[in-house]
Amino acid sequence: MPIGLLWRIFIAFAKVGVFAYGGGPSMIPVMKQEVVEGHSWLTDEEFVDALALGNALPGPIATKMSAYIGFKLAGWAGAVMGLLGTVAPSALAMLALAVLFLHYKDHPAVIGSLKAVRPAVVALLVWTVYDIWPSTVHKRLDSLAIAIASFVAITWLKIHPALVIAAAAILGVAVYR
Numbered sequence: 001m002p003i004g005l006l007w008r009i010f011i012a013f014a015k016v017g018v019f020a021y022g023g024g025p026s027m028i029p030v031m032k033q034e035v036v037e038g039h040s041w042l043t044d045e046e047f048v049d050a051l052a053l054g055n056a057l058p059g060p061i062a063t064k065m066s067a068y069i070g071f072k073l074a075g076w077a078g079a080v081m082g083l084l085g086t087v088a089p090s091a092l093a094m095l096a097l098a099v100l101f102l103h104y105k106d107h108p109a110v111i112g113s114l115k116a117v118r119p120a121v122v123a124l125l126v127w128t129v130y131d132i133w134p135s136t137v138h139k140r141l142d143s144l145a146i147a148i149a150s151f152v153a154i155t156w157l158k159i160h161p162a163l164v165i166a167a168a169a170i171l172g173v174a175v176y177r
Contacts, residue, residue, distance in 0.1 A: 005074050005078070008039070013082045013083075014089045016030045025128075026121045026124050031069075052165060052168075052169075054068065055162070057162070066083050067080075069082055153167075
């Protein structure tokens with residue numbers, strides 16, 4: 001296994017772990033930028049497949065996706081490097097930040113910055129939908145129906161997202177094979 005590829009996997013996912021503020025879902029656009037646009041390791045469709053698989057399993061989405069993508073690129077060593085790249089830098093930064101935050105959490109500057117960052121994280125999530133829409137749903141009534149039904153099931157019927165994804169997978173096996 002070329003050490004250069006493993007190092008590139010680690011660095012790409014370290015960028016995701018360091019620059020994506022707000023947790024797993026906010027990491028998705030940064031991850032897409034790195035692995036699809038930046039390195040061309042995956043196509044848009046492959047990225048959406050990884051996202052769907054990651055959402056079907058318990059745990060943080062970014063760690064599952066980084067392990068999956070790393071494995072796809074370089075086997076078990078790639079999975080480990082992708083996972084370490086995603087987790088290690090942000091975990092170390094979080095430990096350092098925790099010390100500061102717990103000391104200054106009531107400071108007006110900290111409160112104000114968090115109020116401004118939260119909507120920015122929402123915008124990243126909206127951008128992700130906007131960005132992957134053309135390759136997954138656009139001009140396909142069957143995909144639009146699945147997207148709407150999934151949204152209704154999760155939002156109004158309060159069905160767990162993993163069950164919705166499992167149901168969509170079963171539907172896909174029944175209809176699209």
